[in-house]
Amino acid sequence: MSERARLGVRKTYKLFIGGAFPRSESGRSYVVNDAKGRFLANASRASRKDVRDAVAAARKASGGWAARTPYNRGQILYRVAEMLEGRRAQFADELRAAGAGKNAAASEVDEAIDRWVWYAGWADKLGAVAGSANPVSGPFFNFSTPEPTGVVGIVAPDSPLLGLVSVVAPAIVSGNAAVVVASEPAPLPAVTLAEVLATSDLPGGVVNLLTGRRGELAPWLASHMDVDAIDLAGASPDAVRELEEAAAGNLKRVLRPSRQDWSAEPGTARMTAFLETKTVWHPVGV
Amino acid sequence: MAFEYAPAPESRDIVDIRPSYGLFVGGEFTGGRGEPFKSVNPANEETLAEIARADAADVDRAVAAARAAYDRVWGPMPGRERAKYLYRIARLVQERARELAVLESIDNGKPIRESRDVDVPLVAAHFFYHAGWADKLPYAGFGPDPRPVGVAGQVIPWNFPLLMLAWKIAPALACGNTVVLKPAETTPLTALAFAEICQQADLPPGVVNIVTGAGETGRALVEHDGVDKVAFTGSTEVGKLIARAAAGTRKRLTLELGGKAANVVFDDAPLDQAVEGVVNGIFFNQGHVCCAGSRLLVQESVADALLERLKARMATLRVGDPLDKNTDVGAINSAAQLDKIRMLSEAGEAEGAGRWSPPCELPQRGFWFAPTLFTGVAQSHRIAREEIFGPVLSVLTFRTPAEAVEKANNTPYGLSAGVWTEKGSRVLWMAERLRAGVVWANTFNKFDPASPFGGYKESGFGREGGRHGLEAYLNV
Incomplete structure (x- = not known):
């Protein structure tokens, strides 16, 4: 007689705001299916109020x-x-559920891990690479240093783990905080990534992760007057103009979507897009 | 007490202002299809010349000329050859420096001492500096083979007409782009003199095109489909319109917009030096400076002493004929700008701030505004929040460094800031916390082609000058 199979304990997929895991204040959720159309989970469907929080x-x-x-x-x-x-x-299991093959899922996880390692090493080098001592013609010490822009809104791409990591890490490594709208069809790895972030000594609120309808959330993020910059990596092409127009309201720095191979060497562009250059002058004298 | 000075006017014989000017397109001066407009001398309201107005078809022609020059000549040209053209331009500017300075003062109203000693030397320096980059771009940190963007549409303001032209054109050309530039409607003359310099330098036709006109001309330029990159210096209001217009396009955009800079004076600052810096910060160029130190934040314990010295210093400022070599403060650039300064100053009084100006005789004709300061200013007052762009200083006080930071950053702008203290660690502590693109410590309003300039927040994005400034004109 075989042992009765144990009934699994399923996870409730929630939002990640300020270091906590609340449900959407709206009480809404949406169904996330696997690649074969079978029910996987209900994900929180965040609202405008969740964006503001x-x-x-x-x-x-x-x-x-x-x-x-x-x-x-x-x-x-x-x-x-x-x-x-x-x-x-x-x-790897979550990526497979979202449709990736066994090897592809495993290698995407490995690349995502390595991407964090790559960006980790940038934290204390960015200032040296993006800053400068400027040879002005006069008795002044003049230097430029990069500083974080502030709060960056991110519309994450559909690559559910590697793409997500590839947009979040470069934004926060320099000291920005981020509000991320996860992939709409494949949000579950994002919520699980939030659990990783919550246990990594990352201060609460540095990364906030919302799941839900991109078309509903992105415009609020783009028009929010206390967001300083926006990464439109995952915005649909026909939404870009409207989002950029909304972002002009407080002159957000906008990173437009572009064709991306997330497994390629990232370069520094995603980091420098969310940096300000501060130049300080001081006289030299006795 | 002001000293008596005999008039010391710079001769205007050196400039030869023609009765009318055309557009500069494809290396030649041509007519414009719009209704011509007049440029006036703001110091006496005399009409200086009639200027062609470019309409959309003229802009189209200029963009086509720039594109042709980019595809056939300037784009393929080796950097070392581009460099030599830019060095030539720098030398021509130096050779014609006196003429350009006088012309700038006549058209803009700024004192000759400033156009002669600040604006024009910086123009030459900008071209000389960027000339050297043209064949060294692979070493600038933007990859081994950085490419130009294409055709740049550039719109500049009236406060530093020739200097803003240099800030726009020098890096664009050094990086291999061609340009269509629109100078401000009230100050087109030095840009047209620059067009002549391009001819004298044998710059290939179409590399630099200059279209004159007002807002409509600017709009036609920045919205033109053939423009790959837009660079704008001007108001935050117009900057937002341009950002909206560029939405959903492939156009690259940099904006250098308004400011409401705090100039923070601590109790240990050398007061006389600080007073000079405060005066330079707000009265330089009649306060028509986006990075002007228009909010003086002074530590409460030295506020009375500082204000007393500041008022005494303001009483010695000489306001009048821009061409007089003793003049400190020249004419307001236009009637419209004068109205705006008056309106905001009246709002300051109406909201309860105390207004003070030194006794000061202003000329009868022309546009003039006496150096003015307001005390008892609250952060909510319009004169503490809005950019006045005139010789008007708002004085606020603070007690602790944290309060100074809080008040200094309490603005949607973030272009510049000043700090005055003898304590080095406090300079750096403040510089770290001020949300501004340029921080002047124990100095103010210093500019250099090697030094990146540009804002945080609603003061715009992108940098001009230095290695950082190249990024705006490279396809990176």
Whole structure:
């Protein structure tokens, strides 16, 4: 006689705001199916109010995060990689459920981990690469340093793990806080990534993750007056104009969507897109 | 007490202003299809010349000329050859420096001392500096083979007409782009003199095109489909319109917009130096400066002492004929700008701030506004929030460094800021916390082609000058 199979304990997929995992204040959810159309889970369907709560949490966290030493931010990003490494099987399963083949799922998880490691190392090098001492003609010491822009809104691409990591890590490594709208069809790895972030010493509010309808959430993020920049990586082509117009309301820095191979070497463009250059002058004299 | 000075006017014989000017398209001066407009001398309201107005078809022609020059000549040209053209332009500007300075002062109203000692030397320096980049771009940190963007549409303001032209054209050309530039409607003359310099330099036709006109001409330029990159310096209001217009297009955009800079004076600052810096910060160029130190934040314990010295210093400022070599503060650039300064100053009084100006005789004709300061200003007052763009200083006080940071950053703008203190660690502590693209510590209003300039927040995005400034004109 065989043992009766144990009934599994399913996870409730929720939002990630200010370091906590609330449901949408709207009480709404939407069905997420696997690649074969079978029910996987109900994901939270975030509302405009959730966007605003997430922006408030990001703003609150941004000052402290930017003030951490670059070494400390680098260690925390590396810690994210460590936590992710420990959950490789779980992420591979979720990617397979979203439609990836066995090998592809495993290699996407490995690349996502390595991407965190790559960006972790940038934290204490970006200032040297993007900053400068400027040879002005006069008795002045003049230097330029990169600083985080502030709160970055991210419309994440549909690559549910590697694409997501590839847009979140470059935004936060320099000290920005982020509000992320996850892939609409494949949001579950994003929520699981939030669990990784929550256990990596990343201060609450530095990354806030919303699931739901992109078309509903992205315009609120693009028009929010306390968001300083927006990454439109995952915006649909016919929504870009409207989102950019909304972003002009407070002159957000806009990173337009472009053809991306998420497994390619990322380069520095996604980091520098969310940096401001500050130039300081001081006289030289006795 | 002001000293008596004999008039020391710079001769205007050196400039030869023609009765009318055309557009500069494809290396030649041509007519414009719009209704011509007049450029006036703001110091005496005399009409200087009639200027062609470019309509959409003229802009189209200019963009086509720029595209042809980009495809056939300038784009394929080796960097070392582009460099030599830019060095030539720098030398021509130096050779014609006195003429350009006088012309700028006549058309803009700024004191000759400033156009002669600041604007024109910086123009030459910008071309000389960027000339050197033209054949060194692979070393600028934007990859081994950075490419130009294409045709740049550039719109510049009236406060530093020739200098803003240099800030726009020099990096664009160095990186291999061609340009169509629209100078401001009230100050087109030095841009047209620059067109002549391009001819004298034998710059290939179409590499630089200049279209004159007002807002409609600017709109036709920035909305033109053939423009790959838009660069604008001007008001935040227009900057937002341009950002909306560029939405959903492939156009690259950089914006250098308004400001409401805090100039923060701590109790340990050398007060006389600080007073000079405060005066330079707000009265330089009649306060027509986007990065002007228009909010003085002074530590409460030294506020009275500082204000007393500041008022004494303001009483020695000489307001009048821009061509007089002793003049400190020239004419307001236009009747419209004068109206705006008056309106905001009246709002300051109506909202309860205390208004003060030194006794100061203003000329009868022309557009003039006496150096003015307001005390008892609250952060909610319009004169503390809105960019006045005139010689009007709002004085606020603070007690602690944290309060100074809080008040300094309490604005949607973020272009510049000033700090005055003898304590080095406090300079750096403040510089770290001020949300502004340029921080002047124990100095103010310093500019250099090697130094990146540009804003945070609603003061715009992108940098001009230095290695950072190249990014706007490279396809990176």
